[in-house]
Amino acid sequence: MDKGLILHTILGLLLLLIPAGALYLMERKMLQSFAVSVGRMVVQLLVFCLVVWALIRVxxxxxxxxxxxxxxxxxxxxxxxxxxxxxxxxxxxxxxxxxxxxxxxxxxxxxxxxxxxxxxxxxxxxxxxxxxxxxxxxxxxxxxxxxxxxxxxxxxxxxxxxxxxxxxxxxxxxxxxxxxxxxxxxxxxxxxxxxxxxxxxxxxxxxxxxxxxxxxxxxxxxxxxxxxxxxxxxxxxxxxxxxxxxxxxxxxxxxxxxxxxxxxxKGNKVGEGTEAVDAQQETNGFYQPKAEAPQPETSVTGKKVLMYELPAPLKDRPELLLQRKGYTTSYNSHTKTPNWVAWHLTKAHTYGSYQRKDEVFTEDMDIKGVRATDNDYYNSRYDRGHMCPAGDNKWDKQAMEQSFLFTNICPQNHGLNKYEWNDLEILCRDWAREYGAVDIVCGPVYYSKEDQKTIGRNKVWVPDAFFKVVLCRQGSPKAIGFIYRNEGKKQPMEEAVCTVDEIEQLTGMDFFPALDDNTEDRIEASASLSEW
Structure with missing residues (x-):
């Protein structure tokens, strides 16, 4: 090898003294890493040159x-x-x-x-x-x-x-x-x-x-x-x-x-050391109602059902109760939206393998006559907003499919659907996992009975707001309510909190009638997010 080339190479490498000197003065801990990186670069460059030389020769x-x-x-x-x-x-x-x-x-x-x-x-x-x-x-x-x-x-x-x-x-x-x-x-x-x-x-x-x-x-x-x-x-x-x-x-x-x-x-079987959660066991330790609330008949079974989350029957508006696998909906044939949707969310139901993949929004064929369709939402600038979310129905294929029926859907502002409402859905699932189960009711709020905004050929009513009430029956029962305006402006959750009584006054509904009067009066009169 040419001695002159070796000398020139060494002189060229002396330029590394500039960054090395700066590191020595400012950050000595990096000197070793810098030296290793330079050495690695030299070796890689040498190997690369030899490989390229061989490739060109062959x-x-x-x-x-x-x-x-x-x-x-x-x-x-x-x-x-x-x-x-x-x-x-x-x-x-x-x-x-x-x-x-x-x-x-x-x-x-x-x-x-x-x-x-x-x-x-x-x-x-x-x-x-x-x-x-x-x-x-x-x-x-x-x-x-x-x-x-x-x-x-x-x-x-x-x-x-x-x-x-x-x-x-x-x-x-x-x-x-x-x-x-x-x-x-x-x-x-x-x-x-x-x-x-x-x-x-x-x-x-x-x-x-x-x-x-x-x-x-x-x-x-x-x-x-x-x-x-x-x-x-x-x-x-x-x-x-x-x-x-x-x-x-x-x-x-x-x-x-x-x-x-x-x-x-490493040899551990998946599932070892974990508990299997049984949905029937989720009610152990929960407050049990002392009296049956009056329950309307369902169009599916024709029989009365006992579900603690169901509100009392409505008498001032159209109501058809539709019982699905994962929820019950009170359908209003005038607004083409649900009056309310209620479900008992257990810890077991927050998990599951059935996802939203390939699911599409579907007309509810149990509704006769004019009903909401997918075309009503096209170019409406409103999302197809779930009342009972798909995320609460991952435990069963049929439950997941039925969550996409339009009797579980309302026109919802995109920003609300994506952020605040979605955050509240996630929080409810967290509560179900923490307490074992919660009872949930949610639905639209219409401030005006006349000249309400509608979308689509079937004139689906656009809600002014949405409510959600949540009941925990574990130990000492407690309840909390939320009201979110149907708009895209930021709405902090703390400002959306309200009592169940306030939502009952706003909507004209009676929530959790299966509770005894003293318990119902107590938990519906106050609401504190910090208690959850």
């Missing part, structure tokens, strides 16, 4: 393809390591995404921009390496943005699924964030490209004997190729990784699921 198409495969696998491993994701489960998806994206764009460039055979190592290696490096960096950005968005805003995904969106359509907001995480820095880099990597590449091409025009065309193709390869690789990666990120019910895999997987791999 110049075999099969060897070049193998080189691209190895680069894709290594880059995929690097992506997952940087994103701190499960390498075993996601490496195939990321590696294939990078391989296909880079291979497609590289071959496109080699065919259109270079007057050489495709598998000429002198061109194949630098083009694929450049595209792979850029695609890897952007896939790290895009995948990290996608996973972070899903974890921090999973409720939005569940909300869209609950409103009938297919799985991939519900993922569009998160895919958009992932795409922007790739495109935004790329656009920013384009403005300074002529001052960063392009002069070095362009100088090498011109020194190789290529004319300025051909060099311009090649650099243009390679710049566009980097952008295209990044987007294509990310798109393929997210598509292939979908089954690893979501379970068969369309639910995002959680940390708990990964812990369960680790435990099962």
């Amino acid at each position: 110049n075999s198409p099969w060897l070049l393809i193998a080189w691209l495969v190895v680069m894709a696998v290594y880059s995929g491993w690097l992506v997952l390591k940087r994103c701190k994701l499960n390498i075993v489960k996601l490496l195939p998806a990321v590696s294939v995404g990078l391989f296909v994206g880079v291979a497609f764009c590289s071959l496109w460039i080699l065919v259109l921009a270079l007057p050489v055979r495709i598998f000429d190592a002198r061109w194949f290696v630098p083009v694929t390496a450049l595209l792979m490096g850029h695609a890897t960096a952007m896939t790290i950005r895009g995948l990290n943005a996608y996973i972070t968005a899903l974890k921090t805003d999973e409720q939005q995904y569940e909300f869209l699924r609950g409103n009938g969106y297919p799985h991939f359509k519900a993922l569009q907001p998160f895919l958009r964030r992932s795409l922007l995480a790739v495109i935004s820095p790329t656009i920013a880099n384009l403005s300074v490209l002529c001052l960063t990597s392009m002069p070095l590449l362009l100088g090498g091409i011109l020194l190789g004997g290529m004319s300025p025009v051909n060099a311009f065309v090649l650099m243009l193709h390679m710049t566009v190729g980097c952008i295209a390869a990044s987007v294509l690789s990310l798109a393929i990666t997210l598509f292939l990784a979908d089954r690893s990120l979501f379970d068969k019910f369309g639910k995002l895999m959680t940390v708990l699921a990964l812990i369960t997987l680790v435990l099962s791999c």
Whole structure:
């Protein structure tokens, strides 16, 4: 080896004294990491140079393809390591995404921009390496943005699924964030490209004997190729990784699921050491009513039913009681919406494998004559708002399907449906898990009996507000009520709290009549969120 070259190499490395000196003065703890990183970079660069030299010397198409495969696998491993994701489960998806994206764009460039055979190592290696490096960096950005968005805003995904969106359509907001995480820095880099990597590449091409025009065309193709390869690789990666990120019910895999997987791999059977929850046992320790409240007949059974959550019969408005597997609804044929929907939510019912996947909103065929349909909601600017949420019906397939009947739906402002109302639904499930079970009644509030706003050809009434009352019968009974205006403005939960008596006065309904009078009077006269 030329001694002069060794000397010049050492002199060049002395430039590292500048960042090393800065770290020594400001952050000595990072000196060791800095030295290790520099050493790793030197070794990688040396190995890379030797591999490229061998590839150019042999110049075999099969060897070049193998080189691209190895680069894709290594880059995929690097992506997952940087994103701190499960390498075993996601490496195939990321590696294939990078391989296909880079291979497609590289071959496109080699065919259109270079007057050489495709598998000429002198061109194949630098083009694929450049595209792979850029695609890897952007896939790290895009995948990290996608996973972070899903974890921090999973409720939005569940909300869209609950409103009938297919799985991939519900993922569009998160895919958009992932795409922007790739495109935004790329656009920013384009403005300074002529001052960063392009002069070095362009100088090498011109020194190789290529004319300025051909060099311009090649650099243009390679710049566009980097952008295209990044987007294509990310798109393929997210598509292939979908089954690893979501379970068969369309639910995002959680940390708990990964812990369960680790435990099962260590030899513990899933389910060992856990309690099986029986829905019939959930009422143990709960306050039991002393008297039967009058119960209207149902159109399903024709018999009287005893359910502690049911309000007293209504006499001042149309009412048809429809008993479903997961709830009971009092339907109003005039408003085309429920008067109220009531259900007994147990801890067991907050869990389950039946999700919103592929469920669609459906007309209730038990309603004769004019009834709400899906067309009434098209272009109405209102969501199909669940009264008994789909999230409370994951325990049974039929219960989940029936939660999408329009006799359980009201026109609801999108902002309210997505945020405050959804937060309240989640809180009720938390209470059911904490106390074992709760009784819930909710429904629309109409301040005006005349000239009420409607939507659709069937004139479905648009509520002015929504109420929800919750009863806990464990130990000493307690109850709480909520009123939310049907609008998109922020409504803090603390301001929405009210007593059950206040909601009874507003709606003209009598809630929890199965309770003895003393208990009913006591718990309905006060409400405090802090007591829950």
